[in-house]
Amino acid sequence: MARRKAASRKRATSARRKPTPRSGGQWLLRGLGGVGAAIGFALGLALASWILEIDRVVELRFEGRRFSVPSRVYSAPLIVYPGTDWQRVDLSGWLLRLGYREQPDGGSLQPGGYEWHPGRLRVHLRAFDHPLRPEPARELTFRLAGGLIKEIEEARTGASVEVVVLEPEPISAFLGENREQRELIKIEAVPPHLVGAIYAVEDKRFEDHYGIDLRRVVGALLANIKAGHVEQGASTLTQQLVKNFFLTPERTLRRKLREAVMALVVEARYSKKEILEAYLNEIYLGQRGSTQVHGVGEAARLYFGKSVAALSLAESALIAAIIQSPNRISPHRQSERAIKRRNLVLDLMLEQNRIDSAAHESARRETLRLAAVSRDTGEARYFLDALSQQLPDVYDAEVLSSQGLRIYSTLDPRVQRSAARALKAGLERIESQWSGSRKDAPPLQGCLLAMRPQTGEILALVGGRDYGASQWNRCVHARRQVGSVFKPFVYVAALEPGGGPVVTLADFLDDAPLEIERSDNPEPWRPENYDHKFRGPVSVREALERSLNVPAVRLGQRVGIARVASVAHALGITSPLPLVPSLALGTAEVAPLEIARAYATLANGGRRPTPRMFVDVVEAGGMAKENRPLQGSVPAIDPAAAYLAVSLLEGVVDRGTAARVRAQGMRGPIAGKTGTTDDEFDLWFVGFTPELVAVVWVGFDDPAPVGLPSSRGALPIWTDFISDVLGQNVRGRFPRPAGLEQIAIDPESGARALAGCPRSRTEWFLEGTGPTTTCPVEAVAEDDGQPGFFRRTFRRLLGR
Amino acid sequence: MGLVTLVSIFTYSGCLTQGIDHTGGRALRVSDVAERGDAARRASVRLVIQGLEADTAADLYLGMDSETELRRAQGSYERAIQVDPTNPYAYLALARHHLDGGDATQAVNLIDQSAALFEAEGLRSPEVNVHLIGLRGWSFESRGPSGEGKIYLSRAATLAPNVWGDGSLSAEELR
Numbered sequence: 001m002a003r004r005k006a007a008s009r010k011r012a013t014s015a016r017r018k019p020t021p022r023s024g025g026q027w028l029l030r031g032l033g034g035v036g037a038a039i040g041f042a043l044g045l046a047l048a049s050w051i052l053e054i055d056r057v058v059e060l061r062f063e064g065r066r067f068s069v070p071s072r073v074y075s076a077p078l079i080v081y082p083g084t085d086w087q088r089v090d091l092s093g094w095l096l097r098l099g100y101r102e103q104p105d106g107g108s109l110q111p112g113g114y115e116w117h118p119g120r121l122r123v124h125l126r127a128f129d130h131p132l133r134p135e136p137a138r139e140l141t142f143r144l145a146g147g148l149i150k151e152i153e154e155a156r157t158g159a160s161v162e163v164v165v166l167e168p169e170p171i172s173a174f175l176g177e178n179r180e181q182r183e184l185i186k187i188e189a190v191p192p193h194l195v196g197a198i199y200a201v202e203d204k205r206f207e208d209h210y211g212i213d214l215r216r217v218v219g220a221l222l223a224n225i226k227a228g229h230v231e232q233g234a235s236t237l238t239q240q241l242v243k244n245f246f247l248t249p250e251r252t253l254r255r256k257l258r259e260a261v262m263a264l265v266v267e268a269r270y271s272k273k274e275i276l277e278a279y280l281n282e283i284y285l286g287q288r289g290s291t292q293v294h295g296v297g298e299a300a301r302l303y304f305g306k307s308v309a310a311l312s313l314a315e316s317a318l319i320a321a322i323i324q325s326p327n328r329i330s331p332h333r334q335s336e337r338a339i340k341r342r343n344l345v346l347d348l349m350l351e352q353n354r355i356d357s358a359a360h361e362s363a364r365r366e367t368l369r370l371a372a373v374s375r376d377t378g379e380a381r382y383f384l385d386a387l388s389q390q391l392p393d394v395y396d397a398e399v400l401s402s403q404g405l406r407i408y409s410t411l412d413p414r415v416q417r418s419a420a421r422a423l424k425a426g427l428e429r430i431e432s433q434w435s436g437s438r439k440d441a442p443p444l445q446g447c448l449l450a451m452r453p454q455t456g457e458i459l460a461l462v463g464g465r466d467y468g469a470s471q472w473n474r475c476v477h478a479r480r481q482v483g484s485v486f487k488p489f490v491y492v493a494a495l496e497p498g499g500g501p502v503v504t505l506a507d508f509l510d511d512a513p514l515e516i517e518r519s520d521n522p523e524p525w526r527p528e529n530y531d532h533k534f535r536g537p538v539s540v541r542e543a544l545e546r547s548l549n550v551p552a553v554r555l556g557q558r559v560g561i562a563r564v565a566s567v568a569h570a571l572g573i574t575s576p577l578p579l580v581p582s583l584a585l586g587t588a589e590v591a592p593l594e595i596a597r598a599y600a601t602l603a604n605g606g607r608r609p610t611p612r613m614f615v616d617v618v619e620a621g622g623m624a625k626e627n628r629p630l631q632g633s634v635p636a637i638d639p640a641a642a643y644l645a646v647s648l649l650e651g652v653v654d655r656g657t658a659a660r661v662r663a664q665g666m667r668g669p670i671a672g673k674t675g676t677t678d679d680e681f682d683l684w685f686v687g688f689t690p691e692l693v694a695v696v697w698v699g700f701d702d703p704a705p706v707g708l709p710s711s712r713g714a715l716p717i718w719t720d721f722i723s724d725v726l727g728q729n730v731r732g733r734f735p736r737p738a739g740l741e742q743i744a745i746d747p748e749s750g751a752r753a754l755a756g757c758p759r760s761r762t763e764w765f766l767e768g769t770g771p772t773t774t775c776p777v778e779a780v781a782e783d784d785g786q787p788g789f790f791r792r793t794f795r796r797l798l799g800r
Numbered sequence: 801m802g803l804v805t806l807v808s809i810f811t812y813s814g815c816l817t818q819g820i821d822h823t824g825g826r827a828l829r830v831s832d833v834a835e836r837g838d839a840a841r842r843a844s845v846r847l848v849i850q851g852l853e854a855d856t857a858a859d860l861y862l863g864m865d866s867e868t869e870l871r872r873a874q875g876s877y878e879r880a881i882q883v884d885p886t887n888p889y890a891y892l893a894l895a896r897h898h899l900d901g902g903d904a905t906q907a908v909n910l911i912d913q914s915a916a917l918f919e920a921e922g923l924r925s926p927e928v929n930v931h932l933i934g935l936r937g938w939s940f941e942s943r944g945p946s947g948e949g950k951i952y953l954s955r956a957a958t959l960a961p962n963v964w965g966d967g968s969l970s971a972e973e974l975r
Binding site: 076077079081082083084131132133162163165452453454455457604605607615629630631632633634635639690691731732733734735736737738 | 879881910913
């Protein structure tokens with residue numbers, strides 16, 4: 001009841017209130033207020049939305065993978081031992097390339113330091129961090145004499161060391177489009193004096209502000225007004241990080257505002273430690289060739305050849321000093337300027353009580369000792385391209401350029417350098433012999449590939465003359481006519497004992513005019529020798545040593561072209577081979593890598609290796625990710641036939657078309673084959689020792705005459721390369737299996753040479769296939785009544 | 801089949817023409833050849849011995865430590881081959897390593913490679929042959945019990961009972 005009364009009173013009061021009329025100004029004010037409120041609300045909404053967007057961007061970048069770290073490719077390790085030619089293996093170059101620093105003043109060596117004395121090298125090897133094959137840090141003394149390492153000792157104990165595995169060289173990296181290189185570091189690994197140096201010169205109140213240092217902003221503003229131009233900046237480390245991390249380098253008020261808000265968001269979201277770590281990994285610190293160096297980890301390697309944890313106070317101050325302008329204050333190019341600014345940083349550190357005066361003085365006195373700059377010369381780029389194709393598919397370009405993998409390859413940097421140098425010099429030498437009218441021709445191209453025959457490991461690969469000008473990898477992708485380098489496959493097919501060999505090395509082949517009918521041409525094919533002459537019966541050995549075409553075609557016909565192709569495939573040729581008579585002369589188009597593999601099979605006693613370019617892949621975190629164990633090789637052809645082929649190819653080098661190899665002073669077991677295609681379009685030389693197979697190809701991308709035979713074009717490049725890598729005296733011996741015998745023969749008739757034979761040389765035979773005829777003829781011991789090939793040929797020639 | 805295998809083993813071991821048990825119960829130990837050959841060969845053999853030491857240590861450890869030693873051993877063998885790719889002892893030790901790890905496919909190729917290199921260097925002594933026969937038998941057995949594997953292993957056990965009597969070759973025995 002009471003409630004009803006109250007309600008009735010309220011209605012009565014309300015009814016008594018009458019609307020009062022408003023003036024026009026009031027309406028305007030009220031309207032403006034409403035619009036203002038709406039605009040304010042909209043602006044607030046937009047601002048909130050903008051900040052939320054910034055927050056989202058910041059979160060995305062910070063929570064996800066913050067840095068693209070290119071995967072690095074490392075070489076095979078350098079292994080040295082007493083007896084190593086330390087100059088040939090370029091030990092001093094290795095020290096420089098790995099960023100070791102000379103300490104001429106003696107005393108205790110730091111890891112990564114070395115000193116030369118007459119006849120002695122003392123070096124403190126750094127530890128090699130690898131999950132499967134780590135090597136400890138240790139100080140060694142190498143005693144040197146006569147160009148060789150005589151002895152290796154543990155410096156601390158004097159104990160003799162028999163073999164030392166030196167850290168693999170970083171040879172290149174899979175850089176992304178921005179070509180940034182960095183070594184990620186954890187904040188715990190950063191020495192406090194480096195952090196102190198950076199604070200001192202870049203942001204002394206970093207620990208106290210919230211992303212923006214207002215005192216510094218005001219100070220900078222006043223200083224700039226006084227100077228009349230922009231003299232001081234006021235960016236905090238957080239702002240610098242934001243600028244590099246999220247923004248473009250444009251200098252507008254809008255971007256500056258965005259930078260400030262982002263800095264506040266970053267500071268609100270993340271700890272100082274996280275921000276500092278991101279900054280230390282992100283900051284730009286100079287150039288190595290065309291590659292940008294980012295982060296203190298990479299900078300420590302570039303400038304001092306050491307890890308960030310090992311940086312001294314003076315070195316830390318130098319890195320802090322160059323943040324302002326890494327190229328203008330480059331320690332490599334502007335050392336005085338760099339030292340001056342380093343000392344300024346040290347002064348600031350003292351002033352801000354970050355170091356004491358003793359440390360300050362000592363660091364100021366420290367001389368600048370920089371690591372030598374090892375540039376990525378691009379020599380290994382063709383190798384890298386081929387390597388990326390051999391890696392499993394999951395390692396695509398994006399993964400390789402961002403995930404900081406360590407890829408340990410089979411590349412031998414010294415062999416690679418020799419290959420690149422020999423090819424370049426060889427191509428220039430050929431071009432220098434051209435007359436003036438050819439100077440306008442497109443650049444002559446070439447490729448050089450070196451493989452270990454037992455394991456298929458590729459030690460060097462130069463796929464062209466200049467990677468910058470052409471990335472086409474001729475060693476792997478270019479299928480070119482192979483010419484006479486194919487001929488040994490015909491001979492192997494004829495020498496293999498499967499079903500009985502077609503010929504022995506003492507047999508004779510008829511070098512006489514030959515006509516072969518063709519189904520696609522009414523004219524028969526008439527193969528000719530390079531000199532258009534015919535020699536009559538020639539021994540199998542001589543036919544290959546002189547690279548005669550007609551006997552090779554004849555032999556191919558006897559063996560059967562399908563059988564020749566089958567043997568070539570077994571040896572390692574994967575390209576399709578046309579089953580035509582001219583296949584015997586190498587009319588097929590094959591890539592140099594296939595040729596190298598096929599010859600490696602011969603060098604390896606008939607066992608075919610699988611090409612291998614990497615050993616393992618290690619994740620950025622240090623876990624082994626991919627492992628490609630050494631596979632050995634698989635049986636491909638009869639080992640004895642392979643040895644006979646090697647023996648023939650040794651003859652090519654000793655007496656035949658490749659005799660120039662010996663003329664250039666090479667000694668020891670060397671075999672090889674020249675190959676020149678019609679009109680000298682393609683020049684090939686494949687040569688091998690028991691430890692190394694190398695193939696050289698020279699030609700134009702659009703086939704055109706080179707103007708030289710292979711023996712004067714490709715062969716000198718090979719010899720130059722091999723003598724540089726192995727020296728003039730080659731070691732080892734070719735694998736000689738059981739089932740072979742060496743018999744003295746009469747070289748003119750191929751008969752077994754007995755006492756009284758006026759001529760004699762030894763020849764290799766599969767057991768039981770030696771000549772049945774003898775010299776002198778009267779001494780026939782085991783004539784089976786069947787005339788031999790030589791006698792058959794002679795009888796035919798004489799018409800009997 | 802067994803007879804064919806037996807004949808092939810005798811031929812393989814070179815014993816058919818040279819008489820039975822030339823080893824006198826002895827078998828190759830790599831440390832016996834540590835001082836032979838040129839500098840590269842000696843360094844390579846030294847790395848093989850380091851690998852065998854790591855393989856021996858792997859037998860003593862468990863878990864991750866054993867795994868680490870096994871990987872270290874493989875690295876040593878591969879480096880031995882890098883220093884001297886014609887070193888037959890390196891392929892022999894690597895083949896043994898793979899067999900110990902149960903990888904017979906890898907091992908067979910390496911045994912053949914080793915045999916070819918021993919042959920090329922004229923080093924196919926009875927002491928070497930016993931290991932080539934034994935490893936081949938081990939590789940057959942690894943792929944499942946077979947008469948062939950047993951014949952090879954039995955022959956190896958006859959030639960060097962102290963080493964091959966248990967049907968396998970330890971890293972310590974080869975070292």
